[in-house]
Amino acid sequence: MAGVRLKDVxxxxxAVIGVHNQSxxxxxxxxxxxxxxxxxxxxxxxRMIAGLEEPSEGEIWIGDRMxxxxxxxxxxxxxxxxxxxxxxxxxxxENIAYPLKVRRVPKSEWEERIDRAAARVQLGDLLxxxxxxxxxxxxxxxxxxxxxxxxxxxxxxxxxxxxxxAKLRVSTRAExxxxxxxxxxxxxxxxxxxxxxMTLADRVAVMSDGIIQQLATPEEIYxxxxxxxxxxxxxxxxxxxxxxxxxxxxxxAADIELPEVGGGSRKGxxxxxxxxxxxVVEAGSGHFDAPVYATELTGEAILVTVVVGSQHVxxxxxxxxxxxxxxxxxxxxxxSHAHLFDSATEERIARSS
Amino acid sequence: MRDRxxxxxxxxxAVVVVFATAIWPLIQSLxxxxxxxxxxxxxxxxxxxxxxxxxxxxxxxxxFWNATVVTTVYTVLTxxxxxLIALGIALLLAPGGRLRLTVRTLLILPFAMSPALVGVSxxxxxxxxxxxxxxxxxxxxxPLAEVSWLADPTLAFAVCVMADIWGWIPFITLVLIGxxxxxxxxxxxxxxxxxxxxxxAFRDVMLPQLAPVLAIVIILKSIxxxxxxxxxxxxxxxxxxxxxxxxxxxxxxxxxxxxxMGFAASVAWIMVLPMIVLTYFYTRxxxxxx
Ligand SMILES: Nc1ncnc2c1ncn2[C@@H]1O[C@H](COP(=O)(O)OP(=O)(O)OP(=O)(O)O)[C@@H](O)[C@H]1O
Ligand SMILES: [Mg+2]
Numbered sequence: 001m002a003g004v005r006l007k008d009v010x011x012x013x014x015a016v017i018g019v020h021n022q023s024x025x026x027x028x029x030x031x032x033x034x035x036x037x038x039x040x041x042x043x044x045x046x047r048m049i050a051g052l053e054e055p056s057e058g059e060i061w062i063g064d065r066m067x068x069x070x071x072x073x074x075x076x077x078x079x080x081x082x083x084x085x086x087x088x089x090x091x092x093x094e095n096i097a098y099p100l101k102v103r104r105v106p107k108s109e110w111e112e113r114i115d116r117a118a119a120r121v122q123l124g125d126l127l128x129x130x131x132x133x134x135x136x137x138x139x140x141x142x143x144x145x146x147x148x149x150x151x152x153x154x155x156x157x158x159x160x161x162x163x164x165x166a167k168l169r170v171s172t173r174a175e176x177x178x179x180x181x182x183x184x185x186x187x188x189x190x191x192x193x194x195x196x197x198m199t200l201a202d203r204v205a206v207m208s209d210g211i212i213q214q215l216a217t218p219e220e221i222y223x224x225x226x227x228x229x230x231x232x233x234x235x236x237x238x239x240x241x242x243x244x245x246x247x248x249x250x251x252x253a254a255d256i257e258l259p260e261v262g263g264g265s266r267k268g269x270x271x272x273x274x275x276x277x278x279x280v281v282e283a284g285s286g287h288f289d290a291p292v293y294a295t296e297l298t299g300e301a302i303l304v305t306v307v308v309g310s311q312h313v314x315x316x317x318x319x320x321x322x323x324x325x326x327x328x329x330x331x332x333x334x335x336s337h338a339h340l341f342d343s344a345t346e347e348r349i350a351r352s353s
Numbered sequence: 354m355r356d357r358x359x360x361x362x363x364x365x366x367a368v369v370v371v372f373a374t375a376i377w378p379l380i381q382s383l384x385x386x387x388x389x390x391x392x393x394x395x396x397x398x399x400x401x402x403x404x405x406x407x408x409x410x411x412x413x414x415x416x417f418w419n420a421t422v423v424t425t426v427y428t429v430l431t432x433x434x435x436x437l438i439a440l441g442i443a444l445l446l447a448p449g450g451r452l453r454l455t456v457r458t459l460l461i462l463p464f465a466m467s468p469a470l471v472g473v474s475x476x477x478x479x480x481x482x483x484x485x486x487x488x489x490x491x492x493x494x495x496p497l498a499e500v501s502w503l504a505d506p507t508l509a510f511a512v513c514v515m516a517d518i519w520g521w522i523p524f525i526t527l528v529l530i531g532x533x534x535x536x537x538x539x540x541x542x543x544x545x546x547x548x549x550x551x552x553x554a555f556r557d558v559m560l561p562q563l564a565p566v567l568a569i570v571i572i573l574k575s576i577x578x579x580x581x582x583x584x585x586x587x588x589x590x591x592x593x594x595x596x597x598x599x600x601x602x603x604x605x606x607x608x609x610x611x612x613x614m615g616f617a618a619s620v621a622w623i624m625v626l627p628m629i630v631l632t633y634f635y636t637r638x639x640x641x642x643x
Contacts, residue, residue: 052542072545079546085539089561098557099547146547156546 002063002153003028003186004049009058011044011210018044020210022058026154026188027202031180034190035197036207037233042190043082045207046156049188050079062153073102075154078147082158082190084139086131086146092118093127096145103150117149120179121172136163148183155180155187161196173199194234198222206230223337228346231272231339237303240278240313242271243343251340254309256288258333262351263340269349272339279332280304280317286330292323306331386619392612399615406619417620419595420603423510427599428578431517436571439522443529444555464523472587475516479503506596509589513597516584521577525570532566533559565638572635576628600624 004026011018019041026032034042047053049060051072060067067075078099079085087095096114105113118124121141131139140163147155161169161176177200180187191197197204198218205215206229214226225231231239244253246269251261253271263269280302283289290306290313297303302317306329315331323329340349386406390398410417463471478486479502491498502508536559544554560567582601585591591598591606598606600620608617 050542050546052545071550072542073548073550077546079543081539081543083537083539085537085543087540087543087558088537098544098549102544102548102550102553102557146543 003030003061004154004188005059005061006045006049007059007061009045009048009055009060011041011048011053012056017210019048019055022210022212024205024212024215026186029184029186031177031187031189031200031202033197033201033204034188034207035192035194035204035233037192040207041210042192042207043158044210046079046158046188046190049075049154050077050156051075076152077154077156078150078152079156080140080143080147080158080160082162084131084143086139086142088131091128091130092123092134092142092145095131095142096127096149099146099150105150113149114145117145120148120175121145137165137168140164148179151183151185153186155183155185155189157187157189159191160189161191161193169196176200194236206233208233224348225272225339226348228270228272228341228343231341231348235274237275237314239272239274241341242273242308242311242313243269244271245269246340254311256290256308258287258335261335261338261340263349266342266349268343270341270343272341273333273335274337275303275314275316277334277337278313278315279334280315280321280323281330281332283328283330286332289328289330292325292327292329294325295323304329382618383622385615386622388615390614392614402615406616407623409616410620410623416595416598417600417603420598420600423595423597424579424581424599424601427510427514427517427581428575430514431521431578431581432571432574434514435518435521435525435574436567438518439525439529439570440567442522442526443533446526447530447533462523463520466520468520468581468584469587471516471520472584475512475519476503476588479512503589504593506593509593510597513585513588516588517578517581520584521574525574528570529563529566532563536562569635569638572631572638576631576635579624579627579631 004024006022006024009022009024010020022041022045024045034045036042044053048055049062051067051070051074055068062075062077087098090098093114096117097110100110100113114127118127121144123138123141123145126134126138126142131142134142140160144160147157161172164172173196180200189200201218203215204218204221206213206221208229214221214230216224216226221230221234225234225239228241232241242251242253244251245265245267246252246261246263247265249260249262249264251258251263251269251271258271261271279286288308290308293305293307293312295302295304295317297319299319301319302321303314304317304321304323305312305314307313313331317323317329338351340351341347342349385398387401387403388398389400389402389405466474475486478484481487481501484502487502500508502512540558540562541554544558549557580601581599582605585597585599585602586605589597591602595603601624604617604620604624607613607620
């Protein structure tokens, strides 16, 4: 059992920067999710923790030991690779047994441990097959079993569910959460699927361009995004970001004026408000009116995109409402979860000032 | 319908050329191996004598068996050493290895030299008076300073083996670098994270995946080792005595020194046997992979 700490870690390949001056503390037994768009440095961060990539600068700590100079085998981590990394010439059983073999676990323990690890991910009847005879999802489960066959200090999982179908992903997600609780092992988990991040994580680190934008609990990230990137990245449909300015606490953009938003008087302000906090009402009875650009039925509600100046704003309407494109509708806004951002620094600014 | 005939017509010239330059001489030499033909006595082949050339080689000629032993030892040594050394170099040079050589293509240089040239240059380098290697080894291991390398049967054989290995390492290395580069990188990395040392990861994960490439390399190199001729011809000419006489050299010697063409042809065809076996495995491996 151990936490993981990155201190000012940078990874460069020539002029390419994979991870930029990153500091991160993963607590003991914590489930931390690295979330971010493709190419933001998630895999690179993992690989540096595993010892497969040497940081250009900075320190990596596992428990109370600085592991920069340790070989992967001495770091006692287990990793599930983005593209499985199974041993193609070994059977599933041999794959799962390999960590036991090279770590000199007594042979008498193998059988029980392999069976337990395989049973956790329902691999029972596939043990004698070769990886090439398995589907993508099955391979991923083998990679899981191989990682969980021993008790490492840290689990590193690089998009382990990316190749499962939607249904299996949901059920595996639940199993994974249970498994992590049961094993009580520090876990660092990479994904670009925010639902996965929100449901699994104790804390989420949102990354972009090799930099952690925000590290907080899922609720905190959702309710109080630290900057424009996080605000736009988290949530589906994503948060409306409307550029404008404030004047004495009123928000002005294009032809709308929203009173009592806060933020004093300043130029270059972006208002962030989630679609679920904007309700479609009859024209004239909301905070402002706008023409309908498009409507999408999600099942439980209808999403209505309206045009505000040159920007699109997404709002929710009751399931049975039907509006034609071009029709004028009213929008009622609930500002209790709205945010203001500085459009130059992209940081969130306090609404009370 | 016309296309079907046309395609045969189009390959016909190539088939004719191959037949005239490869198949026909082969058939001729096979026929010749069953006839007696002493070039010193007649310029046309003599009568058919059945298996006599073959039985003479196999039953009556100690020199044939000497050449067989020389060829076998030579093949085992060159194949073994070349593969091992090339594998070591390839591991260092392959992507992710410890050595970065931007001019990897330079490696191929020795392979670009004709075997005969390799033979000549090694002969000069082991010349007792002005040879570079001769002087070098003499300095390194003083007891060797006085030996005349190419005059000693064992050492001459060693020099031949060395020259062969030197000439072949680049090509085999390149093939193996290709093989290593094609291995899925994560499998090796997974082994490291699972707890394997560098050696264990190599033994348990890299080597088994490299096996098909290694098999092809070994078979191919064996074929080339068995038929070694030009290098030996230029380096030692089979000597001293018959210490470095390979089967190919032995066949040549009988044909163009003793002018016994029928016998030489039979020796050449005996050599073909192991080649056929190796070629069979080679093509099986190559086409199974493709
Ligand atoms: N070996 C390398 N050499 C040069 N650049 C690299 C190397 N590995 C990664 N990068 C670069 O570093 C950046 C981060 O890559 P990384 O693999 O960590 O992304 P990621 O967040 O895991 O993305 P994905 O979600 O697509 O897996 C990318 O811009 C990538 O191009
Ligand atoms: Mg990745």
